[in-house]
Amino acid sequence: MNICIDIDGTITNAYYWVNYMNEHFNLNLVDEDLIYYDLCKVAKVTEEQFNEFYRIYSDELHGKAVIRENAKQILEQIAQEHNIYYVTARDISLKTITEEWFEKAGLPKGELFMLGSHNKVKTAMELKCDLFIEDRYENAIELSQTGINVLLIDCYYNRHPLNNNIKRVSDWIEIKEEIDMISKEKKYA
Secondary structure (H helix, E strand, C coil): CEEEECCCCCCECCCCCHHHHHHHHCCCCCHHHCCCCCHHHHHCCCHHHHHHHHHHHHHHHHHCCCECCCHHHHHHHHHHHCEEEEEECCCHHHHHHHHHHHHHHCCCCCEEEECCCCCCHHHHHHCCCCEEEECCHHHHHHHHCCCCEEEEECCHHHCCCCCCCEEEECCHHHHHHHHHHHHHHHHCC
């Protein structure tokens, strides 16, 4: 199978930015407060204020990102059986820091697509994506509406109604179980 995988919030812990935001904006947010994907809305700051925060911390945020539990091991297993593509909204200006982070984290090789936007449908279609692993609700909806199956990793900010092409998963163990089941179904189809 061709499996596309988002990075931030999917491979990485979805809430690792909280401490940085708390310190920078003098807040006391906890993970459960991140009920919106839009961090401006969460922090109650303007887009300009958030962009300044991101300009200051982006290298550190992406260079020290925390990997979700079991993600590395499961990605290694998936990469042995399937084609994996990392498809991220990160801007191409973060390519070096992203590649260094992948190397340091020991994640399996896969082609890296840095889109600079959340518009992932075109890339997924070009890659003949069978399955997309994602955390952003809006991306999951857009991808699923084209017929792509999506595993949406559960986060406080994506708990909205799902359609038939989206399956909510709680962690990377469940992701592996779903991939194995889909793979088996494809073999017998």
